[in-house]
Amino acid sequence: xxxxxxxxxxxxxxxxxxxxxxxxxxxxxxxxxxxxxxxxxxxxxxxxxxxxxxxxxxxxxxxxxxxxxxxxxxxxxxxxxxxxxxxxxxxxxxxxxxxxxxxxxxxxxxxxxxxxxxxxxxxxxxxxxxxxxxxxxxxxxxxxxxxxxxxxxxxxxxxxxxxxxxxxxxxxxxxxxxxxxxxxxxxxxxxxxxxxxxxxxxxxxxxxxxxxxxxxxxxxxxxxxxxxxxxxxxxxxxxxxxxxxxxxxxxxxxxxxxxxxxxxxxxxxxxxxxxxxxxxxxxxxxxxxxxxxxxxxxxxxxxxxxxxxxxxxxxxxxxxxxxxxxxxxxxxxxxxxxxxxxxxxxxxxxxxxxxxxxxxxxxxxxxxxxxxxxxxxxxxxxxxxxxxxxxxxxxxxxxxxxxxxxxxxxxxxxxxxxxxxxxxxxxxxxxxxxxxxxxxxxxxxxxxxxxxxxxxxxxxxxxxxxxxxxxxxxxxxxxxxxxxxxxxxxxxxxxxxxxxxxxxxxxxxxxxxxxxxxxxxxxxxxxxxxxxxxxxxxxxxxxxxxxxxxxxxxxxxxxxxxxxxxxxxxxxxxxxxxxxxxxxxxxxxxxxxxxxxxxxxxxxxxxxxxxxxxxxxxxxxxxxxxxxxxxxxxxxxxxxxxxxxxxxxxxxxxxxxxxxxxxxxxxxxxxxxxxxxxxxx
Numbered sequence: 136x137x138x139x140x141x142x143x144x145x146x147x148x149x150x151x152x153x154x155x156x157x158x159x160x161x162x163x164x165x166x167x168x169x170x171x172x173x174x175x176x177x178x179x180x181x182x183x184x185x186x187x188x189x190x191x192x193x194x195x196x197x198x199x200x201x202x203x204x205x206x207x208x209x210x211x212x213x214x215x216x217x218x219x220x221x222x223x224x225x226x227x228x229x230x231x232x233x234x235x236x237x238x239x240x241x242x243x244x245x246x247x248x249x250x251x252x253x254x255x256x257x258x259x260x261x262x263x264x265x266x267x268x269x270x271x272x273x274x275x276x277x278x279x280x281x282x283x284x285x286x287x288x289x290x291x292x293x294x295x296x297x298x299x300x301x302x303x304x305x306x307x308x309x310x311x312x313x314x315x316x317x318x319x320x321x322x323x324x325x326x327x328x329x330x331x332x333x334x335x336x337x338x339x340x341x342x343x344x345x346x347x348x349x350x351x352x353x354x355x356x357x358x359x360x361x362x363x364x365x366x367x368x369x370x371x372x373x374x375x376x377x378x379x380x381x382x383x384x385x386x387x388x389x390x391x392x393x394x395x396x397x398x399x400x401x402x403x404x405x406x407x408x409x410x411x412x413x414x415x416x417x418x419x420x421x422x423x424x425x426x427x428x429x430x431x432x433x434x435x436x437x438x439x440x441x442x443x444x445x446x447x448x449x450x451x452x453x454x455x456x457x458x459x460x461x462x463x464x465x466x467x468x469x470x471x472x473x474x475x476x477x478x479x480x481x482x483x484x485x486x487x488x489x490x491x492x493x494x495x496x497x498x499x500x501x502x503x504x505x506x507x508x509x510x511x512x513x514x515x516x517x518x519x520x521x522x523x524x525x526x527x528x529x530x531x532x533x534x535x536x537x538x539x540x541x542x543x544x545x546x547x548x549x550x551x552x553x554x555x556x557x558x559x560x561x562x563x564x565x566x567x568x569x570x571x572x573x574x575x576x577x578x579x580x581x582x583x584x585x586x587x588x589x590x591x592x593x594x595x596x597x598x599x600x601x602x603x604x605x606x607x608x609x610x611x612x613x614x615x616x617x618x619x620x621x622x623x624x625x626x627x628x629x630x631x632x633x634x635x636x637x638x639x640x641x642x643x644x645x646x647x648x649x650x651x652x653x654x655x656x657x658x659x660x661x662x663x664x665x666x667x668x669x670x671x672x673x674x675x676x677x678x679x680x681x682x683x684x685x686x687x688x689x690x691x692x693x694x695x696x697x698x699x700x701x702x703x704x705x706x707x708x709x710x711x712x713x714x715x716x717x718x719x720x721x722x723x724x725x726x727x728x729x730x731x732x733x734x735x736x737x738x739x740x741x742x743x744x745x746x747x748x749x750x751x752x753x754x755x756x757x758x759x760x761x762x763x764x765x766x767x768x769x770x771x772x773x774x775x776x777x778x779x780x781x782x783x784x785x786x787x788x789x790x791x792x793x794x795x796x797x798x799x800x801x802x803x804x805x806x807x808x809x810x811x812x813x814x815x816x
Contacts, residue, residue: 195398584628
């Protein structure tokens with residue numbers, strides 16, 4: 136068998152990418168003798184092997200994966216040692232220009248990795264990153280067919296992945312940018328307005344002013360009536376959330392998923408980080424606290440390729456083979472969803488979660504999500520963790536932001552999930568079944584609130600979304616310009632989402648029904664319309680007050696008198712429900728941080744209106760512009776304390792390993808002090 140036949144054989148399935156694919160022990164419960172002999176020949180001590188064996192048995196992985204995950208075994212040194220043992224060349228780097236590109240090359244980012252190099256004037260070579268079991272089989276084949284060595288080489292897995300990321304970067308970024316528009320154009324926001332939507336909008340922009348000029352009183356009365364009804368419906372939905380939409384009906388999170396049998400799966404964590412160099416130490420500290428075996432974690436820090444400051448900061452702070460930097464080539468649209476789509480091509484996990492650089496997720500959040508997925512039907516595609524604002528004390532804007540988030544994530548979304556209605560997701564802490572995420576087309580690169588759009592699209596395709604209990608901490612903007620830029624982007628994305636999903640109203644109605652249609656309108660279009668129309672409602676109220684003060688109130692018709700009462704009730708009701716919906720699920724500490732919000736709520740609503748009108752203007756001028764929200768490391772005492780503890784522990788481990796040689800026959804490098812008995816071997 137030569138290297139070409141080996142390429143086409145079934146020997147290339149590297150089971151290290153699928154940790155549950157093979158047992159760690161043999162049928163009699165003993166460690167595989169061949170693997171142990173190889174580890175011992177590589178100089179790895181028995182205590183280290185024993186400790187890794189116990190972890191591998193518990194996690195369903197392999198001994199070398201556990202040694203690599205806990206930092207005992209450097210993957211580059213290990214694969215160099217395997218190359219020596221196999222008598223094959225070892226590549227410390229791979230020129231991307233020599234990679235043979237095939238249609239399925241990106242599958243090696245998650246399943247191999249391996250690749251074929253086609254070098255000018257040199258024979259082609261197949262580069263492998265075998266695990267120990269594969270290396271043992273390969274050594275037997277090389278012994279039987281020595282000529283195979285001419286076409287084989289070894290490299291570390293990350294070296295191969297780096298070459299694939301770089302070699303296929305331009306085709307990959309073009310593919311993810313065009314995928315949704317090419318496969319399901321009706322779901323893509325690349326076209327802002329369809330033909331009939333543009334026609335209706337143009338007709339309204341001409342006919343409404345003309346009608347208002349010709350029949351001012353009837354037209355304004357109808358507009359006033361429509362506005363009042365929308366406000367009443369929105370208040371009704373939030374009042375229902377205030378009464379019913381709590382997380383009390385959710386099962387209590389546990390430290391271990393009791394609903395699932397067997398080892399845990401690989402979990403992919405995607406973190407989009409653009410111009411976040413100052414946030415990197417905090418981000419890595421938060422990710423390091425995730426309660427999930429590191430050998431089963433696939434953490435990808437997704438950066439723009441020209442953001443060298445963030446990339447270098449991640450390289451300095453992210454330690455461990457479970458971290459990977461994904462560099463997204465420059466090109467429009469320059470949005471977070473495009474970056475996430477690009478990174479998803481290399482995801483190795485059965486489940487995928489999205490975090491932002493400033494997030495501090497609860498350490499057990501992944502376990503709660505997995506427990507829920509394991510006990511739920513396959514149609515449960517996504518679980519939204521609540522986002523909790525931790526800096527409400529810093530400014531009134533942050534306090535009101537915290538109030539709004541508490542009402543949305545801890546009251547309104549749980550109600551929608553409980554009733555099985557379309558759920559606009561938040562932009563972070565979304566846990567997905569990867570198969571459902573890919574079936575839905577992943578994120579729309581042209582939608583600047585890709586989260587809300589994806590939640591609705593999943594519902595239309597027959598999937599459902601739920602909520603979790605364990606939160607993610609975030610810091611809210613504290614200054615008006617930063618808040619306005621962020622909120623105008625959200626409103627612009629909601630406009631995009633409404634226009635996308637109402638392109639074919641009859642089809643939408645058939646897919647989500649009457650209740651779903653009402654919920655969708657009130658949670659996206661209704662909130663947006665309320666913000667846009669809030670100044671008009673204030674004008675109606677002020678006009679009625681002026682008529683009353685001038686003595687002309689009796690001359691006003693009964694309809695306008697009734698609408699005045701409804702307007703006042705709408706405004707007071709909207710403010711009260713907004714505040715109460717946020718205060719109800721808050722802890723006593725959170726309520727103290729928020730303070731007394733009542734006097735500030737009207738001003739916050741006017742701020743929302745300003746941001747909404749800016750979004751409407753920007754949608755016409757620059758629909759795909761992504762306004763970046765700047766972040767700063769948190770100053771909360773609790774997180775600072777946790778971070779200090781993490782750093783202290785890391786320094787202790789580093790101090791313990793100081794002074795050991797890097798190679799020394801591949802022995803001391805891999806030794807660790809663990810409690811294990813030789814009998815375990």
